Amino acid sequence: MMRCLLVLLSIAPLLVACGHLPRSIDRVALVDQLVQQQEYGQARRELADLDTSDPQFAALANRRRALRPLIQQFEANTVRESEQLQRRNQWVEALAVIDNGLQKLVDSDRLQAARGRVLLGRDRYLEAIETELQLRQGELLAKQQTLLERRAKAKPGNIRYRLELWRQRRKSADITDQLIACASGQSAGSALAADCLKVAESLDQSPEQAQRLAQLRSGLQSKKMIHTRPPRSSEPGVNAQRELSVLKQEYRDLVDARWWPQAQQKMLELQARAPAGDKEVETWSLKLQESIDSEVQLFLKLGQTYYSQGSLQRALQAWRYAADLAPDDQEVQAHIGRVQRFLEKLQRLDAAEG
Template sequence: MKRLLVISLLALLSACSQLPTNIDRAALVDQWVAQEQFRRAHEMLRSLSSDDPQYQALERQQRALPSLIKQFEQKVLREVKGLAAQNRWVEAIARLDEARLQLPPDTVLDHARKTLLAERKAYMAALNLELDLLTARQLPARNAILEKMLAADPDSFWTRWKLYQQRRLGYELADVLLDCVDEAIAEQNLEAANSCLAPVATVAKEAQQQRLSLSQQRLARELQRQPNQLAQQKAKADRLQLQRLKQEYRDMIAAGWWLAAREKMNQLQVHSPKDLEVIKWLGELQQIITTQVELGIQQGQALYSQGFLQQALEVWRNTAELSPDNTVLQAHIQRAERFIEKLQRLDS
């Protein structure tokens, strides 16, 4: 065993003796920067000494590094913002985590991650409230149907149990929505309070009526005290939503996510069909999509003529998502599918 250990140590020393003694540190930093491995470059440049033979080159790199890091951070933040706007939160967080590993510690991306998680939490809370409101509005109609079913067949245990569950759900939603009313009034968000209060009366049980009455009185007093606030808050909320939709649309256009941009444009048209900027953007988007479709057709044709049939088919299929009714694209796709199918039959 000792002899084996000695031999292993000698082999290790021999290997180490063959390592280069003069590493081109400046070239290595350039390589890492090109690969966006800024953490490695930072570590290399952190211990810079004026005695280093490459001091001047390394010192220039050291001065340039913060600017390069800032550009990289801005690029990543744009990507993350676009992903979040598409509700692709998991990908956005993963992109941030990947980028943070490429940077020195304590960068703006560390703060951006916390902000992103908070935004996702707020987004989820808003969706949960939206779901609760939708369910509360639908419950009375659902209960009415179940009551008719129960009247037609009183012995149906399933119908009776289903109606019990629905009513119990309504009572739980009443508590949730009344909490929402209290919080919204405390924050002077009368529009949110009014939205939460509206469906409560149709789902609350008798024991909740007193609390419902108190909430109605509180909201009525606030509306009397500030009669225009509800309308003002609604108008403000509409403006903020329009601004958010527009910013998300611009982010998607900048990132080249044409499908997502088209979906966002549909939302903009529903929200503000007469907005001049939206009308202008719609014309520009239609032109962009037309150009992208033409490029996709040409790219597919080039691949097809070179014998890359599967790649051409994939390009055409992806392009068809932008223009599903394009007859030229569909003809190319069908031709490629037929030819690939023939080749597969010949191979078999």
């Protein structure tokens, strides 16, 4: 008899859990415990459906009425704590505060909205850091480029100097694109847009980049961020002649330094500004093309030398430099394509072995 009683007592909790025996739970005490632990979501679910025949109905109804302001206060405190952390740029901690709140109050629209604001604020903070990095990289590139230009100008025949200057200018072109995107994405007339433009203008630009920068600069001027006014002159012909003389001197400097890509761009400006039939500009244009053809052949052979020595990256750099000067040269493009395919094959083999 005693053995049967012990067995019955041992399985009674299981029968209660399965609903085979009636249960008597102090729901008021349970709700009070959940509220004390700030488990407001569970407390709200426990108080969702009240039975008027329940002896504890009145007490439970009172607690349901009292729960709403507690939840509102909990949400407000959670959001406030998260915002304080955001102001200190402690984004991981700010997000953790919201997530902890959502664990206790899963269906809180206010906390879900606050979480979205944290993520948006973090993204904007990271964008600001990226922009600052681009600005600092642009400033550094501009200083380095000036030194590399001086070195290349002092010894124009040094191929290594010219290649290093070319690589630097390719980096500058990428940063310029990023700074243009930065200025375009900012509100018109913002200080950040002006900073991005200032640094971008200190770097070398392609004709397309220069045109885009001029458009953005015009937009800033229209917003009165930059107070400039073109000088008035009663002698427009004199001014045009002076500007043409400046362009010609700039072109001669570039040719002397053997900076052929920049000389090409300057020649396009000269041809657009010079009067029709300007013999000097026509002669320069022919000589420039001859010089560029000679430069392309020089770096084509240099790339072949590097390639025969197994220096694939150096060969690729030499041929890419030649391609910048003569983008339609099929022989140069064929060499570049062959090396790129070979390097891609090596990468796939390395990945397969890894």
